[in-house]
Amino acid sequence: MKKIIIIILFNFFTIIKSYALIEVDITRGNLDPLPLAVSPLHVDIKSEDYKDMKIKELGNNISEIIENNFRATGLFNPLKKEAFVQKPDIAHLKPRFEDWRLIKAQALITGKILIKDEKLKVEFRLWDLAAAKEMTALAFTTTPSNWRRVAHIISDKIYERLTGEEGYFDTRIIYVAESGPKNQRVKKLAIMDQDGAKTKYLTLGNELVLTPRFNPTNQMVTYMSYFRNMPRVYLLDIETGTQEVVGNFPGMTFAPRFSPDGKKIIMSFAKDGNSDIFTMEIETRVVERITDHSSIDTSPSFSPDGKFIAFNSDRSGLQQIYVMRSDGSGVKRITFGNGIYGTPVWSPRGDLIAFTKMRKGKFYIGVMRTDGTGERLLTENFYQEAPSWSPNGRVIVFYRETKAGLKGEGFTAKLWTIDITGYNERQLKTKTDASDPSWSSLLSK
Amino acid sequence: MIFNKNLKNVLIVIFTTLLLSACSTAKKTGTASDDAYTGKETVKYLASGVPDRVFFATNKSSLTTASRATLRKQATFLRKNKKLNVTIEGHADERGTREYNLALGERRANAARDYLMTYGISGKRISVISYGKEKPINAASTPLAWSQNRRSVTVKVN
Numbered sequence: 001m002k003k004i005i006i007i008i009l010f011n012f013f014t015i016i017k018s019y020a021l022i023e024v025d026i027t028r029g030n031l032d033p034l035p036l037a038v039s040p041l042h043v044d045i046k047s048e049d050y051k052d053m054k055i056k057e058l059g060n061n062i063s064e065i066i067e068n069n070f071r072a073t074g075l076f077n078p079l080k081k082e083a084f085v086q087k088p089d090i091a092h093l094k095p096r097f098e099d100w101r102l103i104k105a106q107a108l109i110t111g112k113i114l115i116k117d118e119k120l121k122v123e124f125r126l127w128d129l130a131a132a133k134e135m136t137a138l139a140f141t142t143t144p145s146n147w148r149r150v151a152h153i154i155s156d157k158i159y160e161r162l163t164g165e166e167g168y169f170d171t172r173i174i175y176v177a178e179s180g181p182k183n184q185r186v187k188k189l190a191i192m193d194q195d196g197a198k199t200k201y202l203t204l205g206n207e208l209v210l211t212p213r214f215n216p217t218n219q220m221v222t223y224m225s226y227f228r229n230m231p232r233v234y235l236l237d238i239e240t241g242t243q244e245v246v247g248n249f250p251g252m253t254f255a256p257r258f259s260p261d262g263k264k265i266i267m268s269f270a271k272d273g274n275s276d277i278f279t280m281e282i283e284t285r286v287v288e289r290i291t292d293h294s295s296i297d298t299s300p301s302f303s304p305d306g307k308f309i310a311f312n313s314d315r316s317g318l319q320q321i322y323v324m325r326s327d328g329s330g331v332k333r334i335t336f337g338n339g340i341y342g343t344p345v346w347s348p349r350g351d352l353i354a355f356t357k358m359r360k361g362k363f364y365i366g367v368m369r370t371d372g373t374g375e376r377l378l379t380e381n382f383y384q385e386a387p388s389w390s391p392n393g394r395v396i397v398f399y400r401e402t403k404a405g406l407k408g409e410g411f412t413a414k415l416w417t418i419d420i421t422g423y424n425e426r427q428l429k430t431k432t433d434a435s436d437p438s439w440s441s442l443l444s445k
Numbered sequence: 446m447i448f449n450k451n452l453k454n455v456l457i458v459i460f461t462t463l464l465l466s467a468c469s470t471a472k473k474t475g476t477a478s479d480d481a482y483t484g485k486e487t488v489k490y491l492a493s494g495v496p497d498r499v500f501f502a503t504n505k506s507s508l509t510t511a512s513r514a515t516l517r518k519q520a521t522f523l524r525k526n527k528k529l530n531v532t533i534e535g536h537a538d539e540r541g542t543r544e545y546n547l548a549l550g551e552r553r554a555n556a557a558r559d560y561l562m563t564y565g566i567s568g569k570r571i572s573v574i575s576y577g578k579e580k581p582i583n584a585a586s587t588p589l590a591w592s593q594n595r596r597s598v599t600v601k602v603n
Contacts, residue, residue: 182584208579210543231547231574252551252575255544268548270575273506273555275548296548312545318504319545340504342542356542382586385542401539408584436543 033077034162035104036070038063040081041111041124042088050115050144058147059088059113062122065151066109066158068195069169072417073159073395074424079105088112092125097132105129109158120144124154126161136161148197153444168390169194172440173397174212174221174238175415177201178433182408189223191238194390194439196429202238211255211386212236213438216348217262221438222246224254233267235282247280247287255298260306266290268298277311277328290328301345301353302326303370310334310344310353310370321355323370334372343385346370349393352420356385356398365398367420378422391441395419397428399435481509482592487582491599495522498598499557503591504541506552508560516557519599520564533557534598535575536582538591543577550575550597557597572602 041059049055070076085099092110100108111124123139138157142150149170156167177190177199189202189209203209203225212223221236233253236243247253249269256267263282268275277290277300291297295315302309309326312319316333321344324331335341339359346353350370357364357377363384366377384400397417404411413435415428428437482500489497496519499512508516523529535554537546554573562568583590 183581185579208576210547210579229574252547254547268544270548270551273552273559275551296545296552298548299542299544312542314504314545319542342545358540361540383539403586404584406585406587411584411586 033075035079035106036076037079037084037100037103037105037108038067038070039084039086039091039108039110040088041113041122042092044112044114047113047115048117050118050120053115053144053147055115058115059111062111062113062147062151062154063109065148065195065197066155069152069155070159072195072426074419075163079103095127095129097127097129100127100129107135107162109154111154115144118144120147120150122150122154124157126158148193149443152193152195156442156444165394166392166442168392168394168439168442170443171391172214172443173388173415173428173437174202174214174440175399175430175434175437176209176212177430178413178435179205182404182411189221189236190430190432190434192430199431202236202241211436213257213388214440215258215262216260216391216441217258219440220258220262222256222258222265222267224256233265235265246282247278247285249278253278255300257301259302260304266300266302266309268300277309290326291324291331292328299343303346304348304350308346308370310346312342312344319358321353321372334368334370335375336372337375343387345387345389347389347393348391352393354387354389354396356387365396365418367396376422378418378420379416379425384416386436388438390439393420397437397439399437401435479509480588480592481505481512481595482589483511487593491519491601492522495519497600498596500592501553501595501597503538503595504549506549506556508556512557513560516560517564520561520566523561523566523570528603530570530572530602532572532574532600532602534580534600535573536580536594536596536598537578538594539578539581539586540591541578547575547577550577553595553597557599 040063043059047055067078070078083103092112108127114121119141121141125137126135128135152170155169159167171194172191173194174191177188178185180186186205187209188205189212192199208226210224212221219238225234231252233246233256234243235246246265252270253267256265264279266279269278275296275298277297280287295313297313300309300311310323312321319340319342320333321335321341322331322333339357341355341357343356344353352367353370354367357366362380364377365379365387368375381400382403384398387396387398395417400416401413413433415434415437417428418425479502481502491497496515499515533554535550537549558571558573581594583593
């Protein structure tokens, strides 16, 4: 499938790029979302039955997922289908541009699907309605059960074409699913598509699990578990379900994260009341000490080029954010604002660090440049933390807890997303309460 | 160098003033720097008159006078019960990031362990575990609940 995408993309992109007239300004947030029409994909009448799939509804279902993806960006305004003036099959061949312009659409997405020989064939086109031109087109084949991913891949290609940035829809989020009263929480690892669909639980809830994080290069996850009442960092293969303890430390290991090449895990190890940062190379098991200080050093995060590490430490009194070279040298404090700073996470683009700030009983999610300048607080609340970046560095997912009543009632933990502009804050729907989100890389990359 | 020395003197003066002012505020209750819980709610007992837990101020792992008195009672109790081993559980309140709180809980549990050891209890008899903010004893979101949750609890393991 990968090959097909590359070949076809190459053909269409090279020809069409110079004609583009629509431009989405993504630096401003959602002030003026672009009106977009997503026509239901036409289902070819030659389509064959596949298992218990409702093939007739597939075209509609795919277009709905695409619409939801675009609506959630805050940059686009998918128009209501009732106003659509052309049938999907005809629109896909050649839209009557003036009719679509009449409903104020600036871009149109059309497509066609065919299920044959247990394969799902998909093609779609993106039309610039003002210029009356096709902007991009793509065809690919996959197994029919992959139809949701098809919708996300289409969304990514269109997003890329319209914004000039990589998409982030064909991705998943791993998180901790929470249930039960606040002082007897049951926590399980859970994974879902970035739009909240296809939730799957990866642990049973028998032991406390915390802070799962994706490997940026594959579908491995590192997380912390209290299995047998020994708090340790684990490595989990989501495909096979196999898991193992990371390293052979004689005490608590926590706050794990992968290096950008996916080959190392960086984490904290606590001994005799002191927490320092260590790395372990996954293949060779070689453990390396990175910090050696009598303060608490934790929440480490690599820069995307692997050369630097951001972490938080209370070596100056309260928690602040520091940056050092990846061998632990050149430690430099970067936060000097009023308040306590924690959980630095380097943007995949490398230009920003997301963080949690605590000040005067409020919690903030913010971003700053990697030298600590240009701090921007995106959202303020009673409690929120644990930012994680979308793979294109455009959106941050985090969790937020509500203030509980005197018996713990009214307590909830939910996932939220916000654009780095500070606009478009949204709750990400999860089946249960949720915390500690981590965003995967693009699956189809 | 002279400049440095002067600076040093100034720093010493500032430091002593801070210390003195810290002492004076410590006597008041409920200030931000000393908001350790002093009541008896939530407390259980290892034996009659031997409380199982001590409480900490926000972001702190230093033992208060009351905490040290409690731990001395625990040490006496452990000296009398030579075959008893304990685990010290360290906890934090919900007003901090999860990962930092895990480290803070560990530091609190070790502060209690270290104190027991200075009173002659072998480190081999005392294991520690941090639960960070994962196991609040009081589920409310109030300063009182938070102060009850910032604790280390000594638990018998055999």
